[in-house]
Amino acid sequence: MIMKNFLRITGGAMLSCGVALSAMAQESEPVYGGTLDVGFISDVRTLNPLQSTQWTERQILFLMFDRLVDLNPDFSLRPGLAKSWEFEDDGKRVVLHLEEGVSFHDGTPFNAEAVKWNLDTRLDPDAGSSQRKQLEAVIESVEVVDEHTVAINMIEPYPPLLALFTDRAGLMASPAAAETYGEDVGMHPVGTGPFKFEEWTRGSELSVVRNEEFWQEGMPYLDRVEFNNIASNVIGIQRMTIGEIDYIGHLTPLDTKLADASPDIKLVQSDGGQWYSLQMNYGQEPYNNHELRKAIAYGIDRDRINEILWEGQGTVSNGFTPEGLWWTPSGLPDYSYDPDRARQILKDAGLEGTTLSLASPSGDALRRFSELVKESLDQIGLNVQLAPVPQSEYYAKTVSGEINFTPMRWTQRADPDGLIQYLFSSEGTANSTGYSNEQVDAWIDEARTTSDQAVREDLYQKVQVQIVEDLPYIPVGFATEFSALRTEVHGYTPMPDLIPRFRYFWLSEE
Incomplete structure (x- = not known):
């Protein structure tokens, strides 16, 4: 649980644990291919993780961007782009050891320089990052140790730093894409994640496609994920019953009545509500x-x-x-x-x-x-x-x-x-x-x-x-909330932050 990991981290121990990413919520062997159609009431404003503030943006961002540190379903920490870490200097310095051989979708390398750019940009007052206030009170400087090692020097010991990196502050974006697109980078997101941005029609739909060069072997399973804006959950469920939509989240018990009547839809209750x-x-x-x-x-x-x-x-x-x-x-x-x-x-x-x-x-x-x-x-x-x-x-x-x-x-x-x-x-x-x-x-x-x-x-x-x-x-x-999935959708595990991890989903008619 949280404290077990907390003590291991603050005690200075190296952490490089063990929950296989591809093993989450697999009912049987995953099947490759297909498009997952997601219905949601969109309030997406930007796809730039450094600027993002809307809660619903994260379910899309988590497909295209990887985080430095990831979460297990019990809120314990596990490696992400940082494969291991240790605290030094009485907890005022954390050294992250990064995955090697990882590239951004634009072909540029993910390395310690990229991590430093992501954190330094978030700390830059002129960059206007939504995470600046979170980080500036904690981080004194970011130091490149070598190509795949980065050290973060803190103003004072801050044990929750790794937990902070499990959210938007830990999403790593391409520095080259930011230079290329400037203020429009929110319409041209480039990460290291299992899916790459394809297109976005505001107020209508957004699509991402499989990243064939993804650094985690065997992932992802889907070819595409399409996000469809729906006017209401009721309309979304109606579209789900005729096969137009595969997944809708954050349903209230009232919303589930129509879904419960369909033999082609399964309901999963969240472990905790908003x-x-x-x-x-x-x-x-x-x-x-x-x-x-x-x-x-x-x-x-x-x-x-x-x-x-x-x-x-x-x-x-x-x-x-x-x-x-x-x-x-x-x-x-x-x-x-x-x-x-x-x-x-x-x-x-x-x-x-x-x-x-x-x-x-x-x-x-x-x-x-x-x-x-x-x-x-x-x-x-x-x-x-x-x-x-x-x-x-x-x-x-x-x-x-x-x-x-x-x-x-x-x-x-x-x-x-x-x-x-x-x-x-x-x-x-x-x-x-x-x-x-x-x-x-x-x-x-x-x-x-x-x-x-x-x-x-x-x-x-x-x-x-x-x-x-x-x-x-x-x-x-x-709230008590539910997710509705068509019966051919697999690989879903409810998470405490209520953000579906679509990267683990797969489709099968069986």
Whole structure:
């Protein structure tokens, strides 16, 4: 599990483990060939991993780009483009030993110079990387040791660095492609992954094709993967029943009813669901009023949302970490549904009748979520106006401050720092609420630099209690989600981050 790997890493041991990439979720011998048609509600804005911010972009990026470090289905780390590593200098330096003989899709070599370029570019303020704030607080310099060895010198020990490299910060892009295409490189992605970019028609479809020179022997199995934009999951399932689409993910229990009726479709439940919440602009009136936030927390009928949106199969939660992780907190403030208390809070604070504009993204789940929230909050004396916004734009508008009150959902990361610092630190890359608490910042900074898990666990307990008291997000719960696959689709393993690894899929009529 996480800590086992964590101790091996921080203890300075060499790690070059053992889960064969091609062995994930194989029901029988894979079959080569064919096209996998994926249906999804697209909000893809760029295919440049250095700039990417949209969550859905990763299921495409993970086909074309490899990461320095990869993840097992239990969130433990395993080699990626870095085949092994060791920590030095009391944890302030990590040396990565890279796979040899790997080339980018444009034929240029993947080596230590390429890793240095990828990390240095992410750190360059002029490059505008979405991961810069994550990395600049951690990395002091990147050093080429030899052609296939790179050393990362850290400002101070940062044990979660390898976990950070399992996500977008670890996706390696071609430096030559960036030089060739410049600002348009997001339309011309070049990685080392099992599939190469073919074409992209915005708002319609995107396709990738098999990389015949892929460095992992025997992979991939598919010839092509095509992403088809669908207006809704219901329409997607209808297209699936007639064979136009092979896979749709992130289905709610309501969405599965049509799929469940088809003998040609199989449903797979995710091990964990996305965390659903309401996000507010912490410094913007009226959301900077703690009494308003508290009234909203007590005024949302989360059990009703669970029953309607997830058919009672979700998990209502006062926090943002699911059960079963080593950083799962206890003793959080309780915001069980209490409309009378919510009304009294509003009355005492002179906030009765306050008008709030709640974003209503066009995607099925978030739109339904917004509608249910409005129903709850109208009943406690607030005047909630739904503000429709395209799914592809709502997160960017939230980050830019155009949206002050919105539904939000996140998945867990391989290390708690990957979400807690990301969202709740004053310096967090995705701190789009503007939340700032000096004590929380101090706890987060201490937790991310120590290798003692008991200390980290205690610090994250304090952090989570304080955040739930401050309420920059109003926690609602964890969704129950499903993936729908046609029966000829194989090789799917649910992952904790809920991103399907299409590179392992294969098709068979048997």
